[in-house]
Amino acid sequence: MNYKFITIEGNIGAGKTTLATRLSAHFNARLILEEFADNPFLPKFYERPQQYAFPLELFFMAERYKQLKELLTAQELFSSEMVVSDYLFIKSLLFARINLAEEEYALYQKLFDIINPQLRQPDLLIFLNSPIKRLQENIRQRNREYEQNIQDQYLHDVQSVYMQYLRQHPVRTLMVDTSKTDFLYGDGHFEKLLEALEQDYAPGIHYLTI
Numbered sequence: 486m487n488y489k490f491i492t493i494e495g496n497i498g499a500g501k502t503t504l505a506t507r508l509s510a511h512f513n514a515r516l517i518l519e520e521f522a523d524n525p526f527l528p529k530f531y532e533r534p535q536q537y538a539f540p541l542e543l544f545f546m547a548e549r550y551k552q553l554k555e556l557l558t559a560q561e562l563f564s565s566e567m568v569v570s571d572y573l574f575i576k577s578l579l580f581a582r583i584n585l586a587e588e589e590y591a592l593y594q595k596l597f598d599i600i601n602p603q604l605r606q607p608d609l610l611i612f613l614n615s616p617i618k619r620l621q622e623n624i625r626q627r628n629r630e631y632e633q634n635i636q637d638q639y640l641h642d643v644q645s646v647y648m649q650y651l652r653q654h655p656v657r658t659l660m661v662d663t664s665k666t667d668f669l670y671g672d673g674h675f676e677k678l679l680e681a682l683e684q685d686y687a688p689g690i691h692y693l694t695i
């Protein structure tokens with residue numbers, strides 16, 4: 486397996502954290518998880534999006550920068566240690582595009598453009614692609630109170646900003662159709678993904694159905 490830094494991405498409730506945790510345990514890799522629970526603006530944002538979107542997005546950007554910067558400062562990527570994370574830094578900007586008004590977004594993008602070049606990009610992005618219905622089921626099942634009123638439209642918007650980004654940028658991506666996949670309990674699902682990770686992919690999108 487030639488990927489030292491793997492990032493898992495996907496819509497809300499796609500199963501990023503579960504897969505990242507399982508992969509890191511399998512490869513004995515360092516695990517970087519998004520600490521969204523520490524964001525005091527998140528429950529408020531879901532209640533009143535317009536009022537809280539800007540501080541929410543700023544908080545996410547600052548936290549994610551801190552986490553990823555620490556990783557580089559420790560120079561772990563230059564040692565033999567493998568790293569698995571459950572978010573891309575660009576995620577903040579993609580959500581900001583949906584949630585911020587035009588002028589706020591322009592300001593946010595300025596900050597993002599200053600910070601982003603300092604960060605190392607993953608060697609491989611695994612994008613979990615699930616239909617909205619399945620995402621809603623997952624969201625209901627895990628039952629975080631503030632997420633229970635997420636509308637299908639919001640999930641559609643999140644999906645389309647990710648797709649637009651991936652189409653426009655040559656990120657080395659394994660796009661996994663997870664409509665019927667369960668990496669925790671599905672028979673052989675995780676093993677099939679491991680097999681796919683043995684391949685060397687060119688930059689761009691590669692599709693995998695399990």
Ligand SMILES: Nc1ncnc2c1ncn2[C@@H]1O[C@H](COP(=O)(O)OP(=O)(O)OP(=O)(O)O)[C@@H](O)[C@H]1O
Pocket residue numbers: 495496497498499500501502503519521527541542545572576577578580581584632
């Ligand atoms: N930049 C952002 N702007 C708005 N909300 C965000 C942002 N980043 C994360 N969130 C919210 O934080 C919560 C956790 O997000 P995330 O999608 O990373 O994890 P998750 O849904 O638990 O993922 P998974 O189920 O795939 O592990 C969700 O409610 C998500 O919408």
